[in-house]
Amino acid sequence: MEAAFGPADFASRMERVRTAARESGIDAVLVTPGADLRYLTGYDAKALERLTCLVLPTDGDAVIVVPSLEVPAALVSPIAAMGIPIIGCTETENSYSRVAGLIPAARHVAIDDHMWASKVLRMRDAMPSVDQSAAGPLIEPIRMRKDEREIAALRRAGAAIDHVHAQVPGLLRAGRTEREVGRDIAELIIAAGHVSVDFVIVAAGPNGASPHHDLSDRVIQQGDAVVVDIGGTMPDGYCSDCTRMYSVGDPGAEYLEKYAQLFQAQQQASALAAPGVTCAAIDSAARDRLAEAGLGEQFIHRTGHGIGMQTHEEPYIMQGNELILEPGMAFSIEPGFYDQGRFGARIEDIVVCTEHGVESMNNQTRELVIVD
Template sequence: MSTIVSDLLRARLDRVRAAAAAAAADAMVIAPGSDLRYLIGGSGSSFERLTCLVLPVAGDPVLVVPKLEAPGYAEVPTDALGVRLATWVDGEDPYRLVAGLLGASTRVAVGDMLPALHVLALRDAVPGAEQVLAGPVLRELRMRKDAAEVAALRTAGAAIDRVHARMAEWLRAGRTEAEVGADIAAAIVAEGHTRAEFVIVGSGPNGASPHHDVSDRVIEAGDVVVVDIGGPVAEGYYSDSTRTYAVGEPRDADVADTYAVLQAAQRAAVDAVAPGVTAEQVDATARDVIAAAGFGEFFIHRTGHGIGLDVHEHPYVVAGNDLVLEPGMAFSVEPGIYRPGRWGARIEDIVVVTETGVEPLNRRPHELVVLPA
């Protein structure tokens, strides 16, 4: 890794230590996954053998890794970050190793995704230490993206836009959702992602299920089709964008007017994003437009979710979240209207809060795209 990246990661470790101290924690135990990647540049994997980063408030961080998996961390700049590598082999007790590193800690913040298998064993190994979740500490840092993170999200947004721009190549009557989804997944990789994380192709009545996947349903002329797709780019940051298509002219007479309401709601919610506005105000902006048109009962999920090294992370754009938006916060704006048994529609862009307003990271048109049947 470059010196710039190493300096960035070291600064994150320092900020996390300070935040943990402010939360009255003596140390943190971070599991493999996005939190670990955020802090040291490598995510690792979690299996039955314990792997974790032990990060004392006072003292050097230690990456505890099974010796047979240590080669997988060769790209992590441990020396530049001041991270010591401690390995263990089968037959040794890694929990005693971690207990020794925690020393006299009385309050330990444990990674939210550390498996219960390890959490309970650590509790037995350090019975005098209270365990709390590390998430509240880490999320305060992770949901305020720095310039490098925003740049990676822009890259991801442009890559998924290129996939949506090619939808006419695959989406047509006579093909199954699964066939279309397989082509989209390949294009997600071809257009710059490391993999396709998810592909939703919800045609006709399946579009009324927001988290439909793909199925063997044959797409028909007149279908409205919800396509929600995304994946990570090389830096680890995710895309996530939804557009709604029609295969030929929609068979349902109410599609055009209903979709116009959805388009207005999504546009109003994006326009509402700015520093000082709360997350719940953005949600209410979209919801109020849809409810005023008589479709409130058909908008059945939150307006958005944060995005970064995870597809879903803080902040969540939902009623009851009075979090005040700040520059660097990135999240989706994705209202939907779902008519059970008939059709559904959703429009989703990723946006970033700027110093003066909002920057959308997806640039594809928001109109209902009518493709040849």
């Protein structure tokens, strides 16, 4: 397995964010625990009621403020290897005032998009004369364009979740509940190399018509089509996400015909995806194909979402998004149809935009797998 990302990677990422902030007239970027902090520093900090905050001035060195009890964890993270000063705050100290004191001349700060609202408000109280804006426009364009090592991480994640899907047919049979199958899948996700199970959707029969159905005690019946949408996070922080379709026995001619149309829609959208193509155009490729087959009204969500250190991030493959694809952008292509009260289906691959098209991170069959 390729080595984990190191201090040089994180320093480069921070410098790119610092440059973007400077060009936007922002004096500092404030980042609390979540995907942005891990992306920039490698520190997978706990999101707590106590404040952990990376202070990234546009002119000056980065500093991180953490609760005193979290200092040992910060010291064994890449933060220490990068030489970023770690300031521990006791229970009685005002950590927000401490952050404000680190950037006394700031007039405009960017706040990471996932900072809790309560913390945003306390930052405002600590810096009442300082303008605040979202840091997403600074960080998202950088995270959205993956480098070769990030793409390799997504390949590993895709291979791991493919390994799980390869074992799903052995778990499905009439008489088992969705919850029983889901429990087995969760164990397989960890066994395949993930460090966490982010979601397990097992939606049988009519439950398949709910795109984000979770797990239930519904007993799987003979003839049920089963949506299995699963994903987790790998040790390096990169995520997997893949949906495949199964049927316990023959699902019937009508379902097979609709599935064939969905298969073509997913293939058509994947074939179109390439540098220079807009996100909206990819969505239209899948949506128009399903509409031609009379399934347009049953396709009730966007065609895809970006993926990386979060399962859902930019770019979003949807109508109205005129963002032009570039090499390194990673996203799902996952059209579906949902016939309420009857059944549903979705086919999902994670793909990465290359110089000439896309590379799929998922390579298990996209055909309907019929389990006898």
